[in-house]
Amino acid sequence: MKKVWPILVVDDEEVMSESMAAWLREDGYRVDTAPNGQTALELAKKTDYAISFIDLKMPGGMDGIETMMEMRKLRPEASIIIITAYATVDTAIQAMKEGAQEYIVKPCHPQEISMLVSRILKLKKLQSENVILRKKISRKYRHHDIITKNPRMEEILSLTQDIASLRSTVLICGESGTGKELVARAIHYSGARADKPFVSVSCAALTETLLESELFGHEKGSFTGAEGQTKGKFELADGGTIFLDEIGDISAKLQADLLRVLQEKRFYRVGGTDEVSVDVRVIAATNKNLAEEVKEGRFRDDLYYRLNVIEIRIPPLRERREDVPLLAEHFVQRIASELGKDISGISGDGLKALIDYDWPGNVRELENVIERAIVTSRNGTLTESDFSWLTQRNAAGQNWDVPDVPLSELERRAIIAVLERKHGNVKEAAASLGIDRSTLYDKLKRYEIVH
Amino acid sequence: MNAIYLVAIGSVPSQVLDWVEATVTEWCPWPVRRLPSLAFPENSYDPNRGQYQSVEIMKAVARRAPENTERILGVTEADLAIPTLTFVFGQAQLDGPVAVVSLSRLRQEFYGLPGDERILHERVVKEVLHEMGHTFGLTHCPESKCPMSLATHIGLVDSKEERYCGRCGEQLVRKITAPDGEPT
Numbered sequence: 001m002k003k004v005w006p007i008l009v010v011d012d013e014e015v016m017s018e019s020m021a022a023w024l025r026e027d028g029y030r031v032d033t034a035p036n037g038q039t040a041l042e043l044a045k046k047t048d049y050a051i052s053f054i055d056l057k058m059p060g061g062m063d064g065i066e067t068m069m070e071m072r073k074l075r076p077e078a079s080i081i082i083i084t085a086y087a088t089v090d091t092a093i094q095a096m097k098e099g100a101q102e103y104i105v106k107p108c109h110p111q112e113i114s115m116l117v118s119r120i121l122k123l124k125k126l127q128s129e130n131v132i133l134r135k136k137i138s139r140k141y142r143h144h145d146i147i148t149k150n151p152r153m154e155e156i157l158s159l160t161q162d163i164a165s166l167r168s169t170v171l172i173c174g175e176s177g178t179g180k181e182l183v184a185r186a187i188h189y190s191g192a193r194a195d196k197p198f199v200s201v202s203c204a205a206l207t208e209t210l211l212e213s214e215l216f217g218h219e220k221g222s223f224t225g226a227e228g229q230t231k232g233k234f235e236l237a238d239g240g241t242i243f244l245d246e247i248g249d250i251s252a253k254l255q256a257d258l259l260r261v262l263q264e265k266r267f268y269r270v271g272g273t274d275e276v277s278v279d280v281r282v283i284a285a286t287n288k289n290l291a292e293e294v295k296e297g298r299f300r301d302d303l304y305y306r307l308n309v310i311e312i313r314i315p316p317l318r319e320r321r322e323d324v325p326l327l328a329e330h331f332v333q334r335i336a337s338e339l340g341k342d343i344s345g346i347s348g349d350g351l352k353a354l355i356d357y358d359w360p361g362n363v364r365e366l367e368n369v370i371e372r373a374i375v376t377s378r379n380g381t382l383t384e385s386d387f388s389w390l391t392q393r394n395a396a397g398q399n400w401d402v403p404d405v406p407l408s409e410l411e412r413r414a415i416i417a418v419l420e421r422k423h424g425n426v427k428e429a430a431a432s433l434g435i436d437r438s439t440l441y442d443k444l445k446r447y448e449i450v451h
Numbered sequence: 452m453n454a455i456y457l458v459a460i461g462s463v464p465s466q467v468l469d470w471v472e473a474t475v476t477e478w479c480p481w482p483v484r485r486l487p488s489l490a491f492p493e494n495s496y497d498p499n500r501g502q503y504q505s506v507e508i509m510k511a512v513a514r515r516a517p518e519n520t521e522r523i524l525g526v527t528e529a530d531l532a533i534p535t536l537t538f539v540f541g542q543a544q545l546d547g548p549v550a551v552v553s554l555s556r557l558r559q560e561f562y563g564l565p566g567d568e569r570i571l572h573e574r575v576v577k578e579v580l581h582e583m584g585h586t587f588g589l590t591h592c593p594e595s596k597c598p599m600s601l602a603t604h605i606g607l608v609d610s611k612e613e614r615y616c617g618r619c620g621e622q623l624v625r626k627i628t629a630p631d632g633e634p635t
Contacts, residue, residue: 020534
């Protein structure tokens with residue numbers, strides 16, 4: 001439904017205020033009139049007018065400028081248009097200085113007022129949409145919207161509140177799907193930077209060159225396709241927070257660049273010669289053991305210490321199984337309503353199946369599992385049978401506890417395990433691995449496996 | 452039974468009143484009756500601007516309305532204005548009984564061009580539809596071709612069509628046929 005904006009017309013001459021009000025009402029606005037400043041202020045206390053037209057000269061009591069100043073004390077965001085029959089530069093300057101949005105000389109062309117009103121209301125609409133969106137985002141990421149009754153998680157949430165207003169760098173560690181970005185957003189939206197941008201970058205998703213341009217921006221012509229100057233995420237996050245996800249995956253060069261930004265709060269755009277200064281809080285996250293990466297020489301120790309000023313370790317879901325029912329019920333309510341399905345909850349055996357599962361993909365996996373069950377279920381309650389495929393997955397996964405090692409190491413270990421199972425028979429081992437014998441011999445040689 | 456009244460303020464060609472009557476009759480179920488023309492109210496002329504204040508004309512038209520008035524539409528050759536605006540093509544009480552239409556700026560002669568009856572006819576129809584729509588509670592329409600769209604210069608009047616858009620037409624019919632709007 002179209003919003004009906006309230007407008008106020010203030011003039012001591014009734015014919016002026018009423019004719020103007022009638023003209024505006026034809027345009028669909030709700031219009032009030034006031035014969036003097038005092039009445040206007042009384043009305044403004046009750047209604048937040050989108051626009052107030054105020055006549056400059058009103059004999060006795062407050063004149064237009066005084067009325068405007070008092071009104072702005074009540075409502076600092078009020079849009080006020082001063083109207084007068086006599087334009088002088090001095091009064092125009094004074095009106096604008098005291099905060100009038102516009103100054104018009106009557107009589108003016110209908111088109112002028114029509115355009116002025118629609119311009120101001122367009123701005124008002126954007127402003128109110130902005131406020132609503134900000135409130136929505138901030139509500140979504142308040143710390144008490146992270147669902148938990150696990151003591152360790154509750155400690156983490158309390159810590160996010162304590163550190164929200166600091167500007168120290170935070171390193172959030174945890175397996176994939178544990179909600180690292182949610183915690184980062186909770187920190188941002190609980191602190192003084194809440195009304196400034198929160199910019200999220202997934203460092204693993206981009207190549208080194210693209211990531212550099214993504215983070216720091218680029219100048220026109222700095223590489224093929226760079227058609228204009230583009231701001232990077234650090235500039236876009238100015239005044240707010242940048243969230244660098246999967247920080248353990250960035251190259252040595254980017255590690256050096258990032259260290260410089262953290263130390264000096266300045267950087268160069270790709271292909272640029274001018275330094276750009278920013279005030280950005282950095283929150284980084286990783287699912288790797290960064291201390292181990294440092295020990296192995298893959299991650300700079302100076303950057304690690306810069307990032308790790310405050311460290312938050314989010315426990316995997318299997319270490320806080322008491323949260324599974326809470327989270328599951330929450331997801332059922334939300335997803336069922338989003339998908340328009342009439343599902344009220346999860347049965348006892350259904351919940352047991354969920355609690356027993358190990359959740360290698362953590363909360364994100366739980367959310368996906370609930371969504372899949374809701375989509376396929378034909379009942380009003382989700383039961384164990386809606387999660388039967390999960391039990392099979394659990395059983396299959398029990399012998400497959402993937403260690404945190406490179407893929408080549410996994411391959412080496414898999415070959416050794418299969419060879420042992422096949423008592424050193426290369427032909428059978430190759431068949432079991434789905435490769436031919438010569439390929440297996442190559443791999444045995446490469447991994448220096450003696451059989 | 453209620454009626455729709457037409458009244459000229461000052462002298463208005465009877466042919467123009469015929470156009471107005473035909474336009475109103477097409478939409479309204481009430482009989483259309485003409486009243487003797489009114490003289491301009493004394494205080495309506497603004498010598499500084501050489502124009503008539505539409506508020507004063509509207510008041511005079513309202514005073515002339517018989518008891519069984521459903522709507523009363525004034526038509527005048529005078530150039531109308533309100534204190535804040537340099538001119539108005541017409542004015543109406545939103546969801547009220549009184550409206551007034553000025554022919555002055557609908558005439559080609561106002562713009563230094565030779566008179567054109569066909570163009571005047573089209574513009575009169577559009578302006579009558581516009582002000583009559585307001586009296587039945589219709590506000591300005593975002594559709595520029597609809598006669599209910601806001602026209603701040605004659606070019607915008609000319610780009611309108613002589614029939615309401617679907618939304619405004621439907622709203623008008625609903626209002627006219629609503630229990631409190633039925634012919635009595």
